[in-house]
Amino acid sequence: MTEARDNYLLDVAASRRGYAINRLCGSLKDPENRRRFSEDEAAYCDAYGLSEEQKKAILERDWTGMLELGASIFYTFKLAMLDQKSMQYLGGVFTGMSTEEFMAAMRSGGRNFG
Template sequence: MTKAQDNYLLDLSASRRGYAINRLCGSLADAENRRRFSEDESDYCDVFGLSPEQKRTILERDWVGMLDLGASIFYTFKLAVLDQKSMQYLGGVFTGMSAEEFTAVMREGGRKFG
């Protein structure tokens, strides 16, 4: 898995880079698409024209890699939900913490910078 950056800017360039990943993940809002994806993830990726690297990040659930390729957390979260992963789980992945540690930090008011 890739190391997370300090922040991600979802600007026009990143949006264009991540378009195929975001389309695929966004399609998972539909129950029929979730069923199709679950039956053959690789084939479903091909339907959306993912590059080999994009496809790898989806199939390996490389959450940080998806963001590095321009994906939006709002779309990738639909994939995480399919895997029964929480937003706290993803927050932990992106910050190098466990879901429990991330939750505790958020309950204490978030990370302190200074």
């Protein structure tokens, strides 16, 4: 699993790198695609042309790895929702905190992560 940090830059280069992974995650807004993905995640990844590294990140739910591979948090969150994970959960993952710690940090003023 990739080490957490609190700054992921989604610039043009990252967006190009993450195009396939963002396309896959974006497709999960459709109920039929969510069903197909859930039935065979690996085949669904193959259908979207993910690199082996991207596919591994999706299948292992390596959330920070996805961002480092160019995924956008907005698309990644669609996959997290399929897994019934909250945005606060992801915030904790991305900053190396538990969900509860992340929520407390947000309530106490935000980006004071230590």
